[in-house]
Amino acid sequence: MVRYMDENSSILEKPPYSMASEAEFITRLRSLISRPLWVRFTMNKSSVLSVKKTPGRGLEVRLQHAFRAADEKTLHALAAYIQDGDPDSGVCLDAFLKENQGLFHLLVRKSSPRALEYKGRHHNLAHLLAEVARVHGLCVEGIRIGWASVTKSSVKRSSIRLGSWSAVFRIVRVHPVLDSPAVPDFFVEYVIYHEVLHSLCPVRCREGRTRRIHTESFRKMERQFYRCLEAVEFERSFVRSFLG
Ligand SMILES: [Zn+2]
Structure with missing residues (x-):
């Protein structure tokens, strides 16, 4: 039985795609550049990289999200x-673009999610996310939340995905089955907390090693x-x- 599945486990985090978080990527890039650097990630199709030199402000760079998969x-x-x-x-960058065409294609604007519904009949996910952040002292700035859309299936379930985390869109989604008076607030918060932890513990793939999403340190934080x-x-x- 799988209690939680993460969008992390989809194509974006599978080899050869291992994406750094935005903050991690920017820190690494800044460490290689001696001038002040401002980075904005885009989901552009054709203009994947642009650099603007602004006097007194340094370098302003717009980068397609797929660059977060860049190797050293x-x-x-x-x-x-x-x-x-x-x-x-340019030669190296061209090679990267060519090798990762699929990822660049995947991350163009058309795949941006629709507006999120966070108000349920019984639970307001935005309020619960704020509560999780307050109680645990977590920064959830830039994280969006909404009820997942689910398709009905007549096949008997063997597992249920109660929550998911999209590293690319920074969205927590919660299964609408939890929008019930029988489900206490603290349990929905627990599911949200689990998914928010994914934003703090980016998945890494190391060559020749098995990728682990729920590491020991992740589980330790979860138990807190x-x-x-x-x-x-x-x-x-x-x-x-x-x-059943
Ligand atoms: Zn998880």
Whole structure:
């Protein structure tokens, strides 16, 4: 039985795509460039990289999200291109674009999600996200939340995905089955908390190693949820009755 599945486990985080978080990527890029650098990520189809030199403000760069999958060599080439317009770096960047065509295509604007519905009949996800952040002192700035859209299936379920995290869009989605008076606020918060932790623990793929999403340190943080024992207990009985 899979209790949580993450969009992390989709194509975006599978080899060869291993994407750094926006903050992590910007930090790495800034460490290679001696001038002040401002980065804005885009979902553009054709203009995937542009550099603007503004007097007194440094370099303003617009980059397609797919660059977050850059390896060390590509990152150095990118830094050289941004800083000096180094023509040699173009070869490396072209190779990266070619190798990752699929990822660039996947991340164009058309795949942007529709407006999110966060108000349910019984639970308001925006309020619960704010509560999770307040209780646990987490920064959730830039994270959006909404009820997942689900398709009905006549096939008997063997698992249920109660929450998901989209690293690309920075969205937490919650299964609408939890929008019930039988589900206490703290349990919805627990599901949200789990997904928000994914924003803090980006998935990494190391060559030759198996990728792990729910690492020991992830589980340790998860157990710090303020009502963890009750939430785990509730989950057990809820999932059991839901799956029959
Ligand atoms: Zn997870």
